[in-house]
Amino acid sequence: MFIGIDGNEANQKIRAGSGVYAYNILWEIFNQSQKLKVKSQKDNLKFKIYLKERPLVDLPPATSFWQYQVVKPKQFWTQLGAPLRLWREKLFYGSPDIFFTPAHYAPRFCPIPVIITIYDLSFIRYPEMFIKKDLYQLKRWTSYSVKQAKKIITISEFSRREILNHYSLSADKVAVCYPGYGKERFNFRIKNQESRIKKIRQKLKIEGEYLLFVGTIQPRKNLARLIEAFGRLKTSTPDLKLLICGMMKEGRGGWMQEEILRKIRNSKCEIQNNTIITGYVYDSDLPYLLADAKAFVLPSLYEGFGIPALEAMAAGVPVVVSKTSSLPEVCKDAAIYIEDPYSVDSIVFAVNRVLALNRKERENLIKLGLSQAKKFSWDKTGEKILQIFLEFGNKYI
DSSP states (O other): OOOEEEEETTSOOOOHHHHHHHHHHHHHHHHHHHHHHHHHHHOOOOOEEEEEEEOOOOOOOSSEEEEEEEEETTTTTIIIIIIHHHIIIIIIIOOSSSEEEESSOTTTTOOSEEEEEOOHHHHHGGGGGHHHHHHHHHHHHHHHHHHSSSSEEOOHHHHHHHHHHHHHGGGGGEEEEOOOOOOOOOOOOGGOOOHHHHHHHHHHTSSSEEEEESSOOGGOOHHHHHHHHHHHTTTTTTTOOOEEOOTTTTSOOOOOOOOHHHHTTTHHHHHHEEEEEOOOOOOHHHHHHHHHHHHEOOOOOOOOHHHHHHHHHHTTOOOOOOOOTHHHHHHHHHSSSSSSSHHHHHHHHHHHHTTTTTHHHHHHHHHHHHHHHHTTTTTHHHHHHHHHHHHHHHHHH
């Protein structure tokens, strides 16, 4: 079986959201395929990873069964470069049996069966929170890709229901492959590495206790209301800080941030001085920032999954999340919930609850989070996606 994969989401120096998912499943598909080869002693699985640029050094190595193909031009790659390459291979060299993309967009006029990935339908539910050009592209190209795809992978049961209902699809067309987290990086033991935590605090100029948000800075993350809620919390907890670790326009991701930045600028001096926007935080630093937080807070209006909440639970941090979309599915009873993320009062109430926990209650919530996090892993994700490939091949090849 010969499988083609769009590796562009994974082939980025700075990864967030879909890039994190794509990178990890690329490695797990590689690892799971190696295990299958050892077990069966057959060379019956081959992969070609199609890219706009040369593969980064941290992607899986090229082997006899795992090859990379750089396809030009970079511009209009999905509409022009990739389809032309696949047609040329099909006619003259031998193309893959199926093509998988860990993104919403399938190659236009693709000559082979396609599997796509849709993370969520936030652009359908909250169109006003997207730039018009991006919204047009997301709606039009995703709709086209859904029609072309033989199978769709998504990241939660919530997103699966959204996709099935919006596009009126049969239940067997959409499969859930939950994300995982870096078990070696995010774990309870890092709490004991005080010297490393101290260095990171000094680098970011953080003093005292802080609430932590992690994620791409965009409207549906609901940061404007979180900042307003933080202003109210300061009256009872004057030394508390709010740390926002998120991708902004200067990095890859982030949009429509003006309201958030304006909210901070127009706040009282004590709010401005105690709200820290770090921008992108290196992967090596993030686990320590999480482990040392008073609480992780994700007041999102809509999430397809919410990997940062999973990482926070794994790092042994009390979690406060919105009781919306996929977040109750991810956190279960291991979180304190914001009942109505549109209400600043509701955010204040939920955060006050976590701040008021006594030692025993805090330890119990952390214990529940550690247990819940163990239910998710990248190796399970890779195993399930590879199983979908094999079942798909038996049906369509």
